[in-house]
Amino acid sequence: MVVVDGHVGWSYVRGMADRHTRQEVSEGASCVFCEIVTGARSAEVVWGDHVAVAFLDRSPLFRGHTLVVPRRHVVTLADLPPDEVGPFFVRVQLIARHMPEALDATGTFVANNNVVSQSVAHLHVHVVPRRRGDGLRGFFWPREKYADGEADAIAGRLRRVLTPIHLD
Numbered sequence: 001m002v003v004v005d006g007h008v009g010w011s012y013v014r015g016m017a018d019r020h021t022r023q024e025v026s027e028g029a030s031c032v033f034c035e036i037v038t039g040a041r042s043a044e045v046v047w048g049d050h051v052a053v054a055f056l057d058r059s060p061l062f063r064g065h066t067l068v069v070p071r072r073h074v075v076t077l078a079d080l081p082p083d084e085v086g087p088f089f090v091r092v093q094l095i096a097r098h099m100p101e102a103l104d105a106t107g108t109f110v111a112n113n114n115v116v117s118q119s120v121a122h123l124h125v126h127v128v129p130r131r132r133g134d135g136l137r138g139f140f141w142p143r144e145k146y147a148d149g150e151a152d153a154i155a156g157r158l159r160r161v162l163t164p165i166h167l168d
Helices: 010-017 022-027 032-038 082-103 150-162
Strands: 045-048 052-056 066-070 107-112 125-130
Touching: 032 052, 032 066, 045 082, 052 082, 066 082, 082 107, 082 125
Parallel strands: none
Antiparallel strands: 045 052, 052 066, 066 125, 107 125
16 A cells, blocks of 8 residues: 555555456446446546546536545445445545645545436546635536416425435
8 A cells, every 4th residue: 555645645546446356347337436446547646545536527616625535436426335325425524624725725626426427337426726816716517596476386395205305
């Protein structure tokens, strides 16, 4: 294992890719992010372990914009097995925690997009460095207002689906 200043080096990341099962690799065989995870495609990898790999977005919102992807090929957050969600987001949190110090940023913006406008069909979370006055206002999409009674109706629809669900 190669660790420099607490960061896992690329040789370790590549070595961890060898631990993939044949099924996991074959499921994402034509996936750009799977190719990055296995080392078949180059990327500016900033961190990685047996759960996830983090690398710079090739078209960053701001310099340092990082994508965190699970090693397992899944398309959306809903596809990630429940027992892997926590460990994956611990890695996202790690990148978000250390990015401000590394890049002299004030904070971070963390986002996940599923399906619509998802440019690569592999779960990825964006961790974007933020600074006051950086020009990013609110969210990337237009905001709407609810009509009278509309919020209650939509909340009711969500409650009907979510209320029967109980987590341990």
